[in-house]
Amino acid sequence: MFDLAVPEAALAGDGARVLGMLVRFGFRGIAISVTSDGNLNKSKPCQIDRSKYAAMLEKAAGDAVVPRASPPLLAQANSDLPRSLAATTFDLFTRLSVVLDNPSHNYSISSGSPIVASYDILAVHPKTEKLFQAACQQLEVDIVSLDMGSRLPFHLRHPTINAAIQRGVHFEICYAPAIRDSTARRHIISNSAALMRATKGRNIVLSSELVQAFDLRGPHDIANLAALFSMNQAQAMAALTTNVRAVLLHAATRRDTYRAVMSMEASGIPGAPGETPDDHENPDARPGSAARKWKAARLEDQDFISFDDLGGDEDPMDM
Amino acid sequence: MVRLKTRYLLCEVLFEDGKVQDGATAYMLLNALKDSIEANFGDVGLGAVAASIQVKYFNPLTGMAIVRASRDLAPMVWAAATLVTALRKRTCLVRVVHVSGTIRLLQRRAIEFNRDAVRLLRAHKVLAAAECEAMAAAEEARVAKLDA
Numbered sequence: 001m002f003d004l005a006v007p008e009a010a011l012a013g014d015g016a017r018v019l020g021m022l023v024r025f026g027f028r029g030i031a032i033s034v035t036s037d038g039n040l041n042k043s044k045p046c047q048i049d050r051s052k053y054a055a056m057l058e059k060a061a062g063d064a065v066v067p068r069a070s071p072p073l074l075a076q077a078n079s080d081l082p083r084s085l086a087a088t089t090f091d092l093f094t095r096l097s098v099v100l101d102n103p104s105h106n107y108s109i110s111s112g113s114p115i116v117a118s119y120d121i122l123a124v125h126p127k128t129e130k131l132f133q134a135a136c137q138q139l140e141v142d143i144v145s146l147d148m149g150s151r152l153p154f155h156l157r158h159p160t161i162n163a164a165i166q167r168g169v170h171f172e173i174c175y176a177p178a179i180r181d182s183t184a185r186r187h188i189i190s191n192s193a194a195l196m197r198a199t200k201g202r203n204i205v206l207s208s209e210l211v212q213a214f215d216l217r218g219p220h221d222i223a224n225l226a227a228l229f230s231m232n233q234a235q236a237m238a239a240l241t242t243n244v245r246a247v248l249l250h251a252a253t254r255r256d257t258y259r260a261v262m263s264m265e266a267s268g269i270p271g272a273p274g275e276t277p278d279d280h281e282n283p284d285a286r287p288g289s290a291a292r293k294w295k296a297a298r299l300e301d302q303d304f305i306s307f308d309d310l311g312g313d314e315d316p317m318d319m
Numbered sequence: 320m321v322r323l324k325t326r327y328l329l330c331e332v333l334f335e336d337g338k339v340q341d342g343a344t345a346y347m348l349l350n351a352l353k354d355s356i357e358a359n360f361g362d363v364g365l366g367a368v369a370a371s372i373q374v375k376y377f378n379p380l381t382g383m384a385i386v387r388a389s390r391d392l393a394p395m396v397w398a399a400a401t402l403v404t405a406l407r408k409r410t411c412l413v414r415v416v417h418v419s420g421t422i423r424l425l426q427r428r429a430i431e432f433n434r435d436a437v438r439l440l441r442a443h444k445v446l447a448a449a450e451c452e453a454m455a456a457a458e459e460a461r462v463a464k465l466d467a
Binding site: 021178179180182185213214216217218220221222224227228 | 394404
């Protein structure tokens, strides 16, 4: 169970407490998020120091979990972990939340941008209907997060939402504002009802967006609270587990794919099969590096095979 | 015969300030739950639940609470419990650990939870070892008597 919206600001305060509580409540991964405005050309690549949070986690949770500072985005990569390890890893992902309020910045949100590539997950917060449509239909993003805590400035239309669902883009409902503030609670309940009506329960992700440690709630508590957000139990549990995995898969395909060829990364745990000791010093083991090698490759003479080289005198059509 | 079906929620109440000596009582927790129901579900919610909601057990040291509600209203009581943010001005949170239709089956889980909580208290040096033993035994007895 992952919490996909843990702002870095919340971890800056009493981070050890937040992480300890996450582990205690049964979460096994978080996405540390940083917000930026639309003009990505002016931002810097990911500054989140995952090893610092991994250390904080070890101090807070002891040997209950094994923190992974560079976990693979794909669940399949975990299949080579020994089972005892797979149940106790805590994954630290990074997420960039871009506030979209200016259409001229849309072009900078492409997977080619090095700033976007330095984060695992990309989320957008569109502020107008046009930008919401762009986010759902064109932009390469993983999560579209509307500000559920206040009145939505536009209606959610079925064609736009269906386009997003077909592309694998997910919509996010944050529950921590509902716990903190009564007005936000009302808006979240009403906006979630509209979102659930438009999406029919598909492609929804529940995450916290906490500000302090005591905004957190356990996963079953969140699933029950989601009944207030017009989700039934099955949809709520899917929003916490399956759909989160789907977001990570979408993020992996967005970042590590070049022309429909996917790359797989090492699992990041020393001692697991496939992991070499000096991978953390080897720049080729960084996520996305295989895809970058494909992109940089050029066709060379030896790539062209001549029929003479194939050998064999028989005509393959002779039976 | 028409049965009155109930749900027992085994909850953990975590306080932010971490102080354990404060005299928080079951009555205070019940009031906090009722305030939460009134704030989130209004007069209708409070009226529906007033007759059936009870805090059967609460230990502020371990944070364990057993709340009883009628079966149909249990999701509402659970949601109200999740939305509790403070108990008499002390920031806290309520986490529901187990839900059961009978208190007998809940007791098993409650005893496990109690053991873990007491172990944590001992590890964090909040209580001395001897006190821990005594408290664990006393609380288990108390929980075991609840189905009487």
